[in-house]
Amino acid sequence: MKMTFNRVLLAGVIASALVAPSVLAAETLKIAYIDPLSGAFANVGEAGLKHFEFVAADINKRKLAGDVKFEIVPFDNKVSPQESLNVLKKVEDQGIRYITQGNSSGVAGVLIDAVNKYNERNPGKSILYLNYAAVDPDFTNSKCSFWHFRFDANSDMKMEALTDFIAKDPKIKKVYLINQNYSFGQAVSRAAKEYLKRKRPDIQVVGDDLHPIGQVKDFAPYVAKIKASGADIVITGNWGNDISLLIKAAKDAGLNAPFYTYYGGGIGALSSMGDAADGKVKQITEWHANIRPNKTEKYANAFDAKYGGPPANISFYYLRVNNEMYMLAKAIKEAKSTDPKAVAHKLEGMKYEADTGEVEMRATDHQLIQPLYISTAAKAYHNPKDPKTAKFKGTDPEVKYDQDDSGYGFKTDARIEAYVTVQPTSCHMKRP
Amino acid sequence: MARLKYRPLNLGRWLVWGGTALLMILLPQILTAGFTLTLLSQIGVGIIFALSYNMLLGQGGMLSFGHAVYSGMGAYFTVHALNLISKGAFYFPVTLTPLIGGVAGAFFGVIFGYVTTKKSGTTFAMISLGIGEMVAACSLMFAGFFGGEAGISTNRVIGEAFLGISYGPSIQVYYLIVGWALICMVAMFAWTQTPLGRMANAVRDNPERAEFVGYDTHMVRFLTLVISGFFAGIAGGLSCINYEIVTAENVGALRSAGVLIATFIGGAGFFFGPIIGSIVFFTMVTAIGSITQAWAFYLGLLFLVIVLYAPGGFASLIAMHVPVIKARLMRRLWLPYSAALATGIALLAGLVSVVEMTYHFSTEAGANPNMKLFGLAFNVTHAAPWAVASALLVGGFIISRFAWNLVGRTWADIVHILQEQSA
Amino acid sequence: MEFFLISMLNSISYGLLLFMLSSGLTIIFSMMGVLNFAHASFYMLGAYFAYQISGWIGFWPALAIAPLLVGAVGMAVERYGLRTVHKFGHVAELLFTFGLAYLIDEAVHLIWGRSSVPYAVPPSLDGAAFTLFSTEYPIYRVFMMAVSISMLIGIYLTLTRSRIGLVIQAALTHPQTVETLGHNVPRVFMLVFGGGSALAGLAGVIGGNAFITEPGMAAAVGPIVFVVVVVGGMGSLVGAFLASLLIGVIQTFSVALDYSFVNLFAKLGITIGPNTPLAALWDLTISQTAPVLPYLLMVLMLIFRPKGILGTREG
Incomplete structure (x- = not known):
C-alpha cells in the first residue's frame, strides 16, 4: 500500500517538477511543535514529539513533500495557555509558519484565537495551526477558523461511535457517566445523554457524576456509588491519573461493569492500571497496534524499535500524527508552495488514503472524518515460538502487541466507519 | 544615600527612579x-x-x-x-x-x-x-x-x-x-x-x-x-x-x-x-x-x-557591599571572590553536566544516546562522561569549600574593620 | 445498607491512610514547630524507593527498607538544611521545606521519568478479603488499616513508654533543661525529623501501590495533609487521627450526596432555572464539591477555632 502510494507521489513529484521547477526549490519547512516538555505532562508531550520527528524523517527520506524538508522545532508550553502565547510569539519571531499542538483543549482554544488575531494583524505572514489531539467540538463549530485543521475525531464524533456500538447491545439497560468537571468532561456527559436518548430511549442513565479534575485520590466512594446504581456499563472521558485510579478502584471493589473510555489506552495508562484493565477497559481511537488488517504494522515496529525501550517505553500511538504530516506534505506538493494560505486551501476537502481507509478533511469546518476503532484491553499474546513474547500472559493471538511495555494491548471490538461519526456543524467559516 | 535623604531635593532618590524609568523606556530600543x-x-x-x-x-x-x-x-x-x-x-x-x-x-x-x-x-x-x-x-x-x-x-x-x-x-x-x-x-x-x-x-x-x-x-x-x-x-x-x-x-x-x-x-x-x-x-x-x-x-x-x-536575597547581597565600597575595602575581596568564582564555575559545570546527562539518559537514552554539552559531543551510556561530570561535581564542591572559607574569613576581617571605623 | 457499610469501610481506610501520612507531619510540627512542606514529597520518595527495592528483592523487604531510607534522607535534610535556617525563624524553615519539595519533585522526574511507574500490589495481598453482600472488599485495604493502626499504637508506646520518647517530650517543652541534663537536643530533633519522614515513607510504600506511583503524587496529597494537621489541632496526634477519619468520612459520603441548592429550594417551593442569578452555584451538587470540602473545613476551622479539634496552642 505504502509502495503504491509512494509511486503515485513519485509520479506527482516528476509532474510537478516539470510544471513548476522553481517554486519547490530545496527548502526546509520548520514546524513548531508546541506541547508540554517539562512538568507533570512532559511524558505525553515527549511521546508526541517522538511521533512527529519519526514521521518527519520518513517524509524527508521518501521525499513526500518534494524537495521540501520537514524539520520539527520543539517548544515547551508547560501546558499553560499563557505560556503557549509566549511560545507563539517566539514562533512568530523565528519566522515559523506552521504550528502543531494537541494536549489540552484549553491551550488549543487560546492558540486558535491568537493565530486568528495574528493572521488578521499580519497579513502575508500568516500561521497555520494543525491540531492533532484537542477534541473540544467548539473548535470545528462555533470557534472554527480557516487557519485551524483538526486531525483527531472530536469528542462528539467519538461519542457518536461509542453510542452506536452501545445501542447494538440489547443487554445494556443502565449506563453510568463519570467525568471530570470541566469543559471536556461536561461535553462528554452531555453528548452521552443526548445520543443515548436518540438511539436507545430505553437505556436509563443511572448516574452522572462530575468530579473535580485531578483532585480525587480515592475513587472507592465513586465506585461504591456505581455499584449501588446497578449500572451495566460506565462511560468516562477521564484521562491521566483520573482514569487509572478509577479503574484500579473498580477492580478492588470487584465491579464487573466495563468502562467505555476515551483515553483508557492513553500514554502510560495501561502501565499504571496493570491487570485492572484486563477485559474491562474499552477505548475509542483511530488506531491501535492490533487492528486487522494493520497497514501501519511495519512502521509502528520501526518506531517501537527506536523508542520502545526503557526508560521511556514509548509505543507508537498517534496514527493521526502520520495522517496530519502526510496530508500536509501532499498539500504542499499540490500547492507547489509552502505558503500557509495556499496549503490551507489544498488541505480543505482533501481526501487521503490513510492506513485505516480513506479519510477526508471536511472543507466546511476543517474536521478530519476518519474511521474509528472500539477495542478492549487484554493480555498480550504469549507465543511459545517467539522469545520476544516471553513475559506476555495472554492466549489470544489477535492481541499481538502490548502497549508501552505494559504486557497489555487492545483487541478490536468493532470498526466504526467514517460516515457514522459525521456530525452536523454550525461553522460559518470566514475565508481570507 | 542616607546623607542625601533629608535634603529638600532628594537627589539620590530622583536619580534612582529617573534612571529606572529611563532604562525601562529605552530597553526595547537597545x-x-x-x-x-x-x-x-x-x-x-x-x-x-x-x-x-x-x-x-x-x-x-x-x-x-x-x-x-x-x-x-x-x-x-x-x-x-x-x-x-x-x-x-x-x-x-x-x-x-x-x-x-x-x-x-x-x-x-x-x-x-x-x-x-x-x-x-x-x-x-x-x-x-x-x-x-x-x-x-x-x-x-x-x-x-x-x-x-x-x-x-x-x-x-x-x-x-x-x-x-x-x-x-x-x-x-x-x-x-x-x-x-x-x-x-x-x-x-x-x-x-x-x-x-x-x-x-x-x-x-x-x-x-x-x-x-x-x-x-x-x-x-x-x-x-x-x-x-x-x-x-x-x-x-x-x-x-x-x-x-x-x-x-x-x-x-x-x-x-x-x-x-x-x-x-x-x-x-x-x-x-x-x-x-x-x-x-x-x-x-x-x-x-x-x-x-x-x-x-x-x-x-x-x-x-x-x-x-x-x-536576604540578591538585594541583600548588593546592599551588604555598599559600606565596603564606601570604605574602599573592595580590593581585599577581589582575590577571594575570584577564587570562589573559579571553583564555583567548576562546581556548576559538574552539576549542570550531571543533571543534563541524567535528563538525557532518562528521556531518550534508548533512541539517541549521543548528546552535546558545552560544545562537547559524547555518549551518555558510556562511563567516561559520567566519571568526568561527577569528578567535576565532587571536586568542585570540595575546592569551593576552601574558597568559601576564604571569603568568610575576609568578610569577618572587613566587618571588624568597619566596626572599628564606625567606633 | 450495603452502600453505607462499604462506604464506611472505604472512609475509614482512606482516613487511616491520611493519618499515616499526617502523623509524621504532626509529630515534627509539635516537636520542632516546623510545618514541613516537603512531607508529601517524602511520601512520594517512599513509594518510589519501594518500587525500586521491590523490583530487586520483593515487597516485604521493601516495606522495611524504604521507610528507613526515607528516614535517612529526612535526617540528612534536618542536619544539613533545616538546622542552618533554624536561626532565621519559622518562616525561613517553611520556605526551606517549600523549596525542598520543589527540588524533590524535580529529582524524581530526573531519576524515574515523567510517567507513572508500574508499582503493583504484591500477589499475596491481591484479591478480596471478604464479600459484603455483593461487594468485594480487597485484602490490601485491610492490610493498610492494620499497618496504620499498629503504627498509631507504636508511636503512642514509643512516646509514652520508651526513654527516648520521654526525652523527646521533655525536649519539646523545656529544651534548655533537657540540654543541661546532658541530652543532645539537636540530635533529638534530627531523630524526630528522620522518624517523621520515615512514617511518611511508610505511608508511601503502602499508598504508592494502592493508588498510583507517579511524580504528581506529592502535589496531589500535600495540601490534604496540611488540612488534617490544621483541623486536628497543631501538634496533637490524637487530633490528627480524628481529623483524618473525619475527612475520610466527609470525602467519601459527600460523593454519595447528589443534592444541590436547587433541590433544597424546590422543597421550599422556589424553582431555580438557568437564568436565576448565580445559577451555577445553586446547581452544584455536594458530590461535585467533595474534594474541595476539606479546604473549606480547614478555612472555617482556622477562622472559628484556630486551635483545631484537640490542639493545645494556636499556630
Whole structure:
C-alpha cells in the first residue's frame, strides 16, 4: 500500500517538477511543535514529539513533500495557555509558519484565537495551526477558523461511535457517566445523554457524576456509588491519573461493569492500571497496534524499535500524527508552495488514503472524518515460538502487541466507519 | 544615600527612579532581539505583582501561599470589563482598565482578608493556602465566570485609535505596562513611608508591642492585605491586556508559588528586592526554559541556596557591599571572590553536566544516546562522561569549600574593620 | 445498607491512610514547630524507593527498607538544611521545606521519568478479603488499616513508654533543661525529623501501590495533609487521627450526596432555572464539591477555632 502510494507521489513529484521547477526549490519547512516538555505532562508531550520527528524523517527520506524538508522545532508550553502565547510569539519571531499542538483543549482554544488575531494583524505572514489531539467540538463549530485543521475525531464524533456500538447491545439497560468537571468532561456527559436518548430511549442513565479534575485520590466512594446504581456499563472521558485510579478502584471493589473510555489506552495508562484493565477497559481511537488488517504494522515496529525501550517505553500511538504530516506534505506538493494560505486551501476537502481507509478533511469546518476503532484491553499474546513474547500472559493471538511495555494491548471490538461519526456543524467559516 | 535623604531635593532618590524609568523606556530600543519585548512585558507585570506580594511578606511579615487569588480575580474582572466595553455596554478607556482589576483585587482582599489576617505566621500561611486551593478548584467548576478550561478571551483593540495608540502592536502594550509599573512602584514605595506602612513593619517585628502601644494589629494586617490585593489586581489586569486571555492558571497554586519564589530570590527585606527577583525569575523561566527541560530543577536549587545561604536575597547581597565600597575595602575581596568564582564555575559545570546527562539518559537514552554539552559531543551510556561530570561535581564542591572559607574569613576581617571605623 | 457499610469501610481506610501520612507531619510540627512542606514529597520518595527495592528483592523487604531510607534522607535534610535556617525563624524553615519539595519533585522526574511507574500490589495481598453482600472488599485495604493502626499504637508506646520518647517530650517543652541534663537536643530533633519522614515513607510504600506511583503524587496529597494537621489541632496526634477519619468520612459520603441548592429550594417551593442569578452555584451538587470540602473545613476551622479539634496552642 505504502509502495503504491509512494509511486503515485513519485509520479506527482516528476509532474510537478516539470510544471513548476522553481517554486519547490530545496527548502526546509520548520514546524513548531508546541506541547508540554517539562512538568507533570512532559511524558505525553515527549511521546508526541517522538511521533512527529519519526514521521518527519520518513517524509524527508521518501521525499513526500518534494524537495521540501520537514524539520520539527520543539517548544515547551508547560501546558499553560499563557505560556503557549509566549511560545507563539517566539514562533512568530523565528519566522515559523506552521504550528502543531494537541494536549489540552484549553491551550488549543487560546492558540486558535491568537493565530486568528495574528493572521488578521499580519497579513502575508500568516500561521497555520494543525491540531492533532484537542477534541473540544467548539473548535470545528462555533470557534472554527480557516487557519485551524483538526486531525483527531472530536469528542462528539467519538461519542457518536461509542453510542452506536452501545445501542447494538440489547443487554445494556443502565449506563453510568463519570467525568471530570470541566469543559471536556461536561461535553462528554452531555453528548452521552443526548445520543443515548436518540438511539436507545430505553437505556436509563443511572448516574452522572462530575468530579473535580485531578483532585480525587480515592475513587472507592465513586465506585461504591456505581455499584449501588446497578449500572451495566460506565462511560468516562477521564484521562491521566483520573482514569487509572478509577479503574484500579473498580477492580478492588470487584465491579464487573466495563468502562467505555476515551483515553483508557492513553500514554502510560495501561502501565499504571496493570491487570485492572484486563477485559474491562474499552477505548475509542483511530488506531491501535492490533487492528486487522494493520497497514501501519511495519512502521509502528520501526518506531517501537527506536523508542520502545526503557526508560521511556514509548509505543507508537498517534496514527493521526502520520495522517496530519502526510496530508500536509501532499498539500504542499499540490500547492507547489509552502505558503500557509495556499496549503490551507489544498488541505480543505482533501481526501487521503490513510492506513485505516480513506479519510477526508471536511472543507466546511476543517474536521478530519476518519474511521474509528472500539477495542478492549487484554493480555498480550504469549507465543511459545517467539522469545520476544516471553513475559506476555495472554492466549489470544489477535492481541499481538502490548502497549508501552505494559504486557497489555487492545483487541478490536468493532470498526466504526467514517460516515457514522459525521456530525452536523454550525461553522460559518470566514475565508481570507 | 542616607546623607542625601533629608535634603529638600532628594537627589539620590530622583536619580534612582529617573534612571529606572529611563532604562525601562529605552530597553526595547537597545535589546531588539525578537523575543525580548515579550519577556520585558512579563517582567514589567511581574514587578508589580512581586512588589504587591512583598507588601505582605517583606513589609507585613505575612507569608502567603495564595496571592494569585487577588491578581487572578483582578484579571478576570478586567477581561469581563473589556468584553463589556467592546460590546458597548459602557465606556471606559482601555488604558485605565487595570484599575478595574485593582478594585476587584482589593474587593477580594476585603472579603477574604478580614478573617485570614487575624493571625500572621503559620496560621496565615495555611489559611492562604486553603483559600488559594478553594478558589482554584472553583475556577474549574463555575465555567460561566471563569470560562472553564478554555478561559475567557478578549480583544484589547477597542474602537478608534487614540493619538495612534490602539494597543494592537505589542510595543504599545509594553509602554502601557511600563507606565503602570512606574506608577505602581512609586505608589508602593510611597506606601512604605506612610504611617500605615511603618505600622505594618512594627506589627511584623513585634505584634505584642504594637498592640500595647494601642494599634489594632489585625486591622493593620487587614489594610495591608487589601492594598496589596489592589496592586496585585492591577498586575492581573495588565497581564489580561497583554495576553488578551485569562485562564484558570491565573488563580492557581503555581502562580502563587512563582511570585513567592521571585520575591524571595530578589530579597523580601528590601523594597527593590522583588524588582530584581522578577527580572531573575522570568529570565530564568524563559531563557533557561528554552535551553533545557531541567529549568525547574535549577530554579528550585537557586531558591534553596538563597534560603540557606542568603536569606536576604540578591538585594541583600548588593546592599551588604555598599559600606565596603564606601570604605574602599573592595580590593581585599577581589582575590577571594575570584577564587570562589573559579571553583564555583567548576562546581556548576559538574552539576549542570550531571543533571543534563541524567535528563538525557532518562528521556531518550534508548533512541539517541549521543548528546552535546558545552560544545562537547559524547555518549551518555558510556562511563567516561559520567566519571568526568561527577569528578567535576565532587571536586568542585570540595575546592569551593576552601574558597568559601576564604571569603568568610575576609568578610569577618572587613566587618571588624568597619566596626572599628564606625567606633 | 450495603452502600453505607462499604462506604464506611472505604472512609475509614482512606482516613487511616491520611493519618499515616499526617502523623509524621504532626509529630515534627509539635516537636520542632516546623510545618514541613516537603512531607508529601517524602511520601512520594517512599513509594518510589519501594518500587525500586521491590523490583530487586520483593515487597516485604521493601516495606522495611524504604521507610528507613526515607528516614535517612529526612535526617540528612534536618542536619544539613533545616538546622542552618533554624536561626532565621519559622518562616525561613517553611520556605526551606517549600523549596525542598520543589527540588524533590524535580529529582524524581530526573531519576524515574515523567510517567507513572508500574508499582503493583504484591500477589499475596491481591484479591478480596471478604464479600459484603455483593461487594468485594480487597485484602490490601485491610492490610493498610492494620499497618496504620499498629503504627498509631507504636508511636503512642514509643512516646509514652520508651526513654527516648520521654526525652523527646521533655525536649519539646523545656529544651534548655533537657540540654543541661546532658541530652543532645539537636540530635533529638534530627531523630524526630528522620522518624517523621520515615512514617511518611511508610505511608508511601503502602499508598504508592494502592493508588498510583507517579511524580504528581506529592502535589496531589500535600495540601490534604496540611488540612488534617490544621483541623486536628497543631501538634496533637490524637487530633490528627480524628481529623483524618473525619475527612475520610466527609470525602467519601459527600460523593454519595447528589443534592444541590436547587433541590433544597424546590422543597421550599422556589424553582431555580438557568437564568436565576448565580445559577451555577445553586446547581452544584455536594458530590461535585467533595474534594474541595476539606479546604473549606480547614478555612472555617482556622477562622472559628484556630486551635483545631484537640490542639493545645494556636499556630
